[in-house]
Structure formats: structure tokens, C-alpha cells
Amino acid sequence: MKLLLLTTLLAIILYADVKREVLELFQNKDYKEACTIGFNNFAKYSKDEEFVSLYGFSCLNIDYVDRLSVPITTLKLTSESRANAAYFSIILMQKRLLYHALLDNYDISSLNLPTTDYVLSKVFDFYTKQGKHEPREFYIFEDEDDKNLKYKLYILKDGKIDKMIIEEFYNSISTKKHIYW
Numbered sequence: 001m002k003l004l005l006l007t008t009l010l011a012i013i014l015y016a017d018v019k020r021e022v023l024e025l026f027q028n029k030d031y032k033e034a035c036t037i038g039f040n041n042f043a044k045y046s047k048d049e050e051f052v053s054l055y056g057f058s059c060l061n062i063d064y065v066d067r068l069s070v071p072i073t074t075l076k077l078t079s080e081s082r083a084n085a086a087y088f089s090i091i092l093m094q095k096r097l098l099y100h101a102l103l104d105n106y107d108i109s110s111l112n113l114p115t116t117d118y119v120l121s122k123v124f125d126f127y128t129k130q131g132k133h134e135p136r137e138f139y140i141f142e143d144e145d146d147k148n149l150k151y152k153l154y155i156l157k158d159g160k161i162d163k164m165i166i167e168e169f170y171n172s173i174s175t176k177k178h179i180y181w
Contacts, residue, residue, distance in 0.1 A: 018044075019051050026058050034058035039067060046074050049081040056088055060118065063178050065095050090114050094124040095180055099164050101127065102155050105135050119178060123151050123166050 018041050025034035038055025045051040056071035068088040075085035090113060098120070101108045109131045115121045126141035138154035152167040156179075166178040 019048070019054075022051065022054050022058065026054055029061075031058045031061035035062055035064055035067065042070065049075055049077055053081060053084045056084060060088070060091065063180065065092055065120070065180060068092050086114075087116060090116055091118050091120055095120055095164075098124050098127060098153075099180065102135075102153075102164060103162060107132050109133075119151070119166060119168065119176075120180070123153050126151065127153065 018037065022034045022037050022041075025031070025037065035055065035058040038051070038058055042052070042055065052071045052074050056068055056075075059065075059067040069092060072085045072088050072092065075081035075088075094113060097106075097108050097111065100106045109128050111128055113124070115125050122143070123141060127139065130139075138152055141151045141153070143149035143151070148171050150169045150172075152165075152169065154165050156163045156165050161181050164180045166180075167174055168176040168178075
């Protein structure tokens with residue numbers, strides 16, 4: 001009986017440590033490590049929606065958008081969890097549709113999806129507002145709230161898989177590059 005109690009207590013402590021570690025990493029903006037630990041421990045904690053949401057937001061902050069598909073399917077028990085799942089779903093869908101439009105010349109101009117503050121959503125909105133158009137090598141979009149902020153959207157051809165790139169420029173200086181495939 002004591003062994004069972006000790007094992008249970010140890011499991012609770014280890015669980016709390018993993019969740020606490022992911023939270024601390026997230027708070028310290030070490031999103032890559034938080035995403036990795038969340039990914040590696042997802043099966044154990046898939047029923048803990050706080051953990052799953054934290055894992056999802058960690059991955060989102062480092063542009064690991066494809067890792068959102070699993071949290072989307074598990075976040076369903078609370079209003080906040082469902083809102084997080086919807087938020088992740090919008091971003092993942094926008095990524096897939098924009099990638100499809102750029103590579104396959106698929107017209108997405110008639111789509112009217114919800115938007116988010118995530119950079120991919122902003123660029124998706126800018127792209128769809130152009131309406132139907134001839135494909136270009138790259139697109140430059142000016143932020144509506146900050147005229148010094150611009151986004152460059154293009155496809156980087158690679159031998160293995162083509163990548164969709166969004167570069168952020170502030171006063172013509174590249175500040176961040178987002179890479180999706």
C-alpha cells in the first residue's frame with residue numbers, strides 16, 4: 001500500500017514539474033523548448049486542457065503551426081479551451097489556404113474567414129483583399145496600423161518542399177522571418 005501511495009505521489013510531483021516547467025519556459029519566452037517539452041509529453045497530459053493550450057501557444061509563437069492540429073482536436077471541455085481550439089484552427093486553415101493559393105494559383109479571394117492578430121492571419125487578409133489576380137513572384141503588404149511595418153510574402157523553392165515565407169520589415173529593415181510549409 002505504501003508503495004502505491006509513494007508511486008502516486010511521485011507521479012503527481014512529476015506531472016506538476018512538467019506543467020510548471022512548460023509554464024516557466026513560456027513565461028520566459030523560451031517557446032521552442034516549451035513546445036518541444038509539450039510535444040514530448042502530450043500523450044501523458046492530453047486531457048489537461050491548460051497544458052494542451054500552453055503547448056499550442058508555445059508552438060504558435062515559434063511558427064510551428066502544423067503542431068496545432070493535435071491540440072485543436074483535444075480542446076473541447078471548457079469555453080476557453082474551445083476558443084483556443086477555434087483560434088488555432090483559423091490560423092492553421094489560413095496557412096493551408098494561403099500555401100495552396102501561392103503554389104497552385106488557387107483563388108481564395110472570395111473567402112471571408114475570421115481573423116486573428118497572428119502575422120499569418122494579417123498576411124492572409126491582405127492577400128485575399130487583392131481579389132483575383134495574376135500570380136507574382138512576391139507580394140508586399142503595408143500594415144494598416146503602422147505604415148513603417150511591411151510584410152513580404154513569397155515562396156522559396158527548395159529541392160524537397162517549397163516553403164512559404166513571410167518577412168516582416170520595419171523602416172525597410174528585416175526584423176523577422178516566418179517560414180511555413
